Structure formats: structure tokens, C-alpha cells
Amino acid sequence: MIRSRFSPSSSPPWLALLLGALLLAGPARAQELGEGLQAHGFISQVVTHSSDNQVGGDSDDGLGWGLREMGANLSWRPTPDWLLSGQVLGRWAGETDDGGLRLDYGFIDRTLVSDGVNQMGLRVGKIKNPYGFFNTTRDVAHTRPGIIMPQSIYLDRIRNFILSAPGAALHGNLAANDMDISWSLGMVQPDTSSADLESLFLLSDRVGKMKGDWTWLGQVMADFQGGRWRAGLTLGDVRMHYQPGGDPLLASGDNRLTPIVLSLEHNAEKYSLTAEYTQARHENGGYGASPLAVGLQKPNTVEGWYVQATYRPSLDWRFYVRRDEVYLDRNDRYGKKNPSPFYPPFILFAKDWTVGVRHDWNAWEFSLEYHDVKGTLWLSPLDTAFGNQTQDWDMVLLQAAWRF
Amino acid sequence: MTEAARPSVVPRRRPGGGTVLLCLFLTLGLAASLAGATEIIANRSVAVSSLSLASARAVFGMRQVKWPDGSPIRVFVLPDDHPAHGAACKERLNLFPYQLRQSWDRQVYSGMAQAPSEVASEEELLNKVATTPGAIGYVRKVKGNDPVKILSIE
Incomplete structure (x- = not known):
């Protein structure tokens, strides 16, 4: 099922050629190809080992080698008011993503107003969606707050859905005194092609298709x-x-999701404290009268938050600890009010302690991370079927990443 | 400012009063010269002579890409771990090098902005700024005959 969705026919050969050429051509950190023309890229590999449940391959009491990302981008600024940007991405994630190359983003950005401090512009094309602090570059290991994103806000099961989409966005910057405000307002058609999205909203990858609306x-x-x-x-x-x-x-x-995300961060020279909180109301209509449909029609409010403390003794070392909690239904956090015949109750939540260390060396980055988790909300049933999931589990991950 | 109020106390220590005052002024003078050790420099074609702090952060943060006359800004920087980079970030922009790096990465890998041009040494940076129209950068010492202009941050 997944194979057919990301078959080679869906990734044009020119994407593979472009990606290969850019990765080979990038010896330095930033590659300036000419006046106003830049290329950048990244590649990362994660190895996983878990006590139970599969993450990125056969991690359950073994080693999973199935989390990998690579991407390359080009940007061209012919004049200060115009910017053309595009990025090709290949991503592997266990059974949920098989590395088929895709256009991650590709858009034209026109500056409409710029007075030396404040500015406003318009992006049109396939654009990245600002969502919380980290969404736009969640596939670039160097920019992530850890190996695994905080799942309360950046649930991997709906990553494609939230990540980037065709549409348009107005964006701007206002600066005054010691404050800088950036904003964006976009209208997009979300990507619903991932089988994992259906497994979250419909409990399994079904024969029908989800389609994104404005x-x-x-x-x-x-x-x-x-x-x-x-x-x-x-x-x-x-x-x-x-x-x-x-x-x-x-x-x-029909499905409608109305998320609110609050983000707060304090940055000092040696440490940072980062916290985000979300509530997302989910409502749907239709789907008929089968027992499955009746189960799906119940509205729910997803609630989640995380707090992360990061300590940086120097520019190239960082240590972090994070608490991350997410509940699919804030009014029935542990599935006690409405037990379901279709899944165990612990797929409705995940509570995760994470500790990690990261070392940067030139363009390389190496991370080691440990998770102690209760609940399986952020695991995909495509990797581990609901019936095989275990509520209390832990996991170790090792990551190597390079970028230019 | 708090140091400036101290001389009213100092004269009480009669014998060494003058010496203490001298030391105080020397210390203050040294501190002032250290605080101003890094200069923001620009190509002589650049029409402005000062930038607000907000504007300087927008320029080095790659959010502001043109000068008020519409000509393109070219930003030159040193590696993250270069002492002059750290000094320029803290003294002139009042932020930490890792913040600038985060901000560049988030924009570069989402296509929203381009990266600054990184050079290896202060000499190279000075040369690039001197020879590239619209260029801006920083160095720890500017000599009188260097072919660049110094921008003040207000």
C-alpha cells in the first residue's frame, strides 16, 4: 500500500538527479553557485533500539536502520524583491515512508513592502507551513530540538499533512526597539496522501482517499x-x-481540525528553556452509520505540551531533557469513558521523558537520545499493529547528520 | 553610571585618593574600549552611516535584504566559533551566536531566506566588504586607511 503511494513513478527522475548532483556538489557549508544563487543540503541516519514496539524498522529488541532523511535545495534572488526557492526531499521512516523523492517546497516570494526595518511579502507555490517553533525545518537534523520531535506538537503521524502544501501566504516582519514580530497568514490545500494520516483519523489505511480542502x-x-x-x-x-x-x-x-499552539522560549548564553502547548479541536460529519463510522463521528480535542531544558557548555556540545505529553481526547485521556473494541486504551496518549546529548563537529552532528514512554499515541500502527503494541516501553536512538 | 557616582566617596581616602581616581578612570576607559572593540563595517558605496539595533539584527538575521535606496545587501560573516563573530554578536547585536545560527538554518532550509557568505578570516572579511558593493560585515580593529566605512548602531 505504502509502496504504491511513493512509487518511483511519483518521483520524477529529474528530482533524483538534482538531489544527487547537489549533494555531490556541496563540499562547503553553503554553496554559492553564482550571483544570488545558493545551494544547501542535508543527510541524516538514525539507528533505533527499543524494549517494545517498532520505531524505524526492527528496533524491538534489535536495531532499526529505517529512519533516514536527505534533502537539497536551491534558492535564487535575482533582485532584493524576488526570491525563488525549491527543495527536494527523500525520507525513510519504517513502514510509513519509503524514501520516494518529493518536492518539499517550491515557491516564488515577492517582497511587497520594505522600509529598512519592517517588511511584507507574498509567497506562492508549495510553501512550508509555520506551526510552532520547529515545523518548517523538522526534517533537518541540525535544526531539531532532539532526534525525535516533541510529539505533542509535531506528531509524526500527521507530518506530511502539516508540513508543506500548495497555496499562498502573506508574511511580514515588524521591528521596534528591542522587539521583532514576524507573522504569516497562509491559505493552503493540505497533503493527505500519507497512509498514516488515515490510520490516525480512520483507524486504518482504507480503500478510499482523504482529500485536502482549503x-x-x-x-x-x-x-x-x-x-x-x-x-x-x-x-x-x-x-x-x-x-x-x-x-x-x-x-x-468531512473532517475539520482547529489547532491552537502557544510557544514560549527563553534563551540565555548557556541554556535555553522551550515550552509549547496545544489544543486541537477535531470534528467530523458524514461517514454513514456503521459501528466504525459512529465511533469516528465523536468529536475530540487533542491536548499536548512539552517542556525542554537545553544546556550548552560550549558551541559544540548540548545536553537536554524533555517532558512531552499528548492526549488524543482531553476529556477522556485514558479511554475509560468510552472503551473501544477497535484498539487498546493506551493508544490514546503518550507520556515521554527524553534525555539526550548532541555534539557538533564542523558540518557534522552526532546525537544520542533516550526515551522512557508510557502510551503509544505517536506510534504508527503501520509499524506496530494496535494488537501488538505495548504501553510501557523505552528506546535509545543514535543519529549522525551532515549538512552544507 | 553607578561608577560615576563613586568619586564622592573616594576623596575621603586622603593619601591615595588621586591614585584611586586615576585607576577608576583607567578601568572605565579600558572597559569602554573593550565594549566597543568590534566595529560593524560596510562597503563605501553604502549610503547609510548608522543602523538601529532592530535594523542591524534584521540585516544580519537575513530578513532585511536591501538598503533604503533599494540596492542589495551582501552580508559577510566569520565561522560561528571565531572570536570576532562571538564578539560582534554579543557587543553589537546583543544576541548569542547560536541564536543567529538557528535563525539562519530555519530560514535557509525552509526556503525563506538565503545564508550569509562565510569567510575564514578577518582579513578576508575586510577585503570582501571593501570590494563588494552593498556589503556589510564586522571586524575587531579598523585602521584609519582601511577602505571601508564604519556603521554605528543606535
Whole structure:
């Protein structure tokens, strides 16, 4: 099923050629190819080992080699007011992603107003969606807050859905005194092609198809004192619908997700404290009258938060600890009110302690991370079927990454 | 400012009063010269002679890409771990090098902005700024005959 979705036919050969050429051509950190023309790229590999549950391959009491990312981008600024950017991405993630190359983003950005301090512009094309602090570059190991993203806000099971999408966005910057406010307001059609998305919203990868509808996403991010303090608000009105095809259990239906994300960070010279909180209301209509459909029709509010402390004794070392909690239904956190015949109750939440260390060496980055987790909300049933999942589990990950 | 208020106390120590005052002024003078050790420099074609702190952060943060006259800004920087880079970030922009790196990475890998041009040494940076129209950068020492202009941050 997954193979067919990311088959080679869906990734044009020119993407592979471009990616290969750019990765080979990038000996230095930033590659300036000419006046206003730059190339950058990245590659990372993670090895996983878990006590139970599969993450990135056969990690359960073994080693999983199935988490890998590579990407390369080109940007061209012919004049200060125009910017053309595009990035090709290959990603492998256990059974949920098989590395088929895709256009991660590709857009034109036109500056409309710029007065030396404040500015406003318009992006049109396939754009990255600002969502919390880290969404836009979540596939680039060097920019992540750890090996595994905090799943309360950046749930990997819906990563494609939230990551980037065709559409347009107005964006801008306002600076005054010791404050800098950046904002963006986008209208996009979310990507619903991932089988994992259906496993989250419909409990399994079904014969029908989810289709993205026009969706609003907005963000305001304020930096105080050059980023000593950062505070952000992300709002969304995300919509999609289900085309059942020959689905025997589900009729056509609509889904609407309205997330709110609050972000707060304090940056000192040697340490940072980062916290984000989300609530996302999920409502749907239609889907018919089968027992599965009736189960799906119940609205829910996802709630999650994480707090991370990062200590940097020097520029090339960092140590971090994180608490990350997420609940699929804040009114029934442990599935006690409405037990389901379709899944065990612990797939409704995940509570995770993470500790990690990262070392940077030139363009390389090496990380070691440990997770102690209760609940399996962020695991994909494509990797570990609901019936085989274990509630209490832990995991060690090792990552090597390079970029230019 | 708090140091400036101290001389009212100092004269009480009669015998060494003058020496203490002298030391105080020397210390203050040294501190002032250290604080101003890094200079923001620009190509002589650049029409402005000063930048607000917000504007300087926007320029080095790669969010502001043109000068008020519309000409392109070219930003030159040193490696993250170069002492002059750390000094320029802290003294002139009042932020930490890792913050600038995070901000560049997030923009570069989402296509929203381009990276600054990185050079290996202060000599090379000075040469690039001197010879590239619209260029901006920083060095720890500017000599009187260096062919660049110094921008003040207000």
C-alpha cells in the first residue's frame, strides 16, 4: 500500500538527479553557485533500539536502520524583491515512508513592502507551513530540538499533512526597539496522501482517499531582546474530506481540525528553556452509520505540551531533557469513558521523558537520545499493529547528520 | 553610571585618593574600549552611516535584504566559533551566536531566506566588504586607511 503511494513513478527522475548532483556538489557549508544563487543540503541516519514496539524498522529488541532523511535545495534572488526557492526531499521512516523523492517546497516570494526595518511579502507555490517553533525545518537534523520531535506538537503521524502544501501566504516582519514580530497568514490545500494520516483519523489505511480542502494557517512570533524571550501563537482551520471509493464501512465524510499552539522560549548564553502547548479541536460529519463510522463521528480535542531544558557548555556540545505529553481526547485521556473494541486504551496518549546529548563537529552532528514512554499515541500502527503494541516501553536512538 | 557616582566617596581616602581616581578612570576607559572593540563595517558605496539595533539584527538575521535606496545587501560573516563573530554578536547585536545560527538554518532550509557568505578570516572579511558593493560585515580593529566605512548602531 505504502509502496504504491511513493512509487518511483511519483518521483520524477529529474528530482533524483538534482538531489544527487547537489549533494555531490556541496563540499562547503553553503554553496554559492553564482550571483544570488545558493545551494544547501542535508543527510541524516538514525539507528533505533527499543524494549517494545517498532520505531524505524526492527528496533524491538534489535536495531532499526529505517529512519533516514536527505534533502537539497536551491534558492535564487535575482533582485532584493524576488526570491525563488525549491527543495527536494527523500525520507525513510519504517513502514510509513519509503524514501520516494518529493518536492518539499517550491515557491516564488515577492517582497511587497520594505522600509529598512519592517517588511511584507507574498509567497506562492508549495510553501512550508509555520506551526510552532520547529515545523518548517523538522526534517533537518541540525535544526531539531532532539532526534525525535516533541510529539505533542509535531506528531509524526500527521507530518506530511502539516508540513508543506500548495497555496499562498502573506508574511511580514515588524521591528521596534528591542522587539521583532514576524507573522504569516497562509491559505493552503493540505497533503493527505500519507497512509498514516488515515490510520490516525480512520483507524486504518482504507480503500478510499482523504482529500485536502482549503485550509487557513496563521502564526505570530514575537522576539524580545534579540530572542532572549520568544513567544508565539499558531492558529489553524484545517479541512479535508473522505472519498470512500468502494469502502464497505465508511460513506463520504468531512473532517475539520482547529489547532491552537502557544510557544514560549527563553534563551540565555548557556541554556535555553522551550515550552509549547496545544489544543486541537477535531470534528467530523458524514461517514454513514456503521459501528466504525459512529465511533469516528465523536468529536475530540487533542491536548499536548512539552517542556525542554537545553544546556550548552560550549558551541559544540548540548545536553537536554524533555517532558512531552499528548492526549488524543482531553476529556477522556485514558479511554475509560468510552472503551473501544477497535484498539487498546493506551493508544490514546503518550507520556515521554527524553534525555539526550548532541555534539557538533564542523558540518557534522552526532546525537544520542533516550526515551522512557508510557502510551503509544505517536506510534504508527503501520509499524506496530494496535494488537501488538505495548504501553510501557523505552528506546535509545543514535543519529549522525551532515549538512552544507 | 553607578561608577560615576563613586568619586564622592573616594576623596575621603586622603593619601591615595588621586591614585584611586586615576585607576577608576583607567578601568572605565579600558572597559569602554573593550565594549566597543568590534566595529560593524560596510562597503563605501553604502549610503547609510548608522543602523538601529532592530535594523542591524534584521540585516544580519537575513530578513532585511536591501538598503533604503533599494540596492542589495551582501552580508559577510566569520565561522560561528571565531572570536570576532562571538564578539560582534554579543557587543553589537546583543544576541548569542547560536541564536543567529538557528535563525539562519530555519530560514535557509525552509526556503525563506538565503545564508550569509562565510569567510575564514578577518582579513578576508575586510577585503570582501571593501570590494563588494552593498556589503556589510564586522571586524575587531579598523585602521584609519582601511577602505571601508564604519556603521554605528543606535
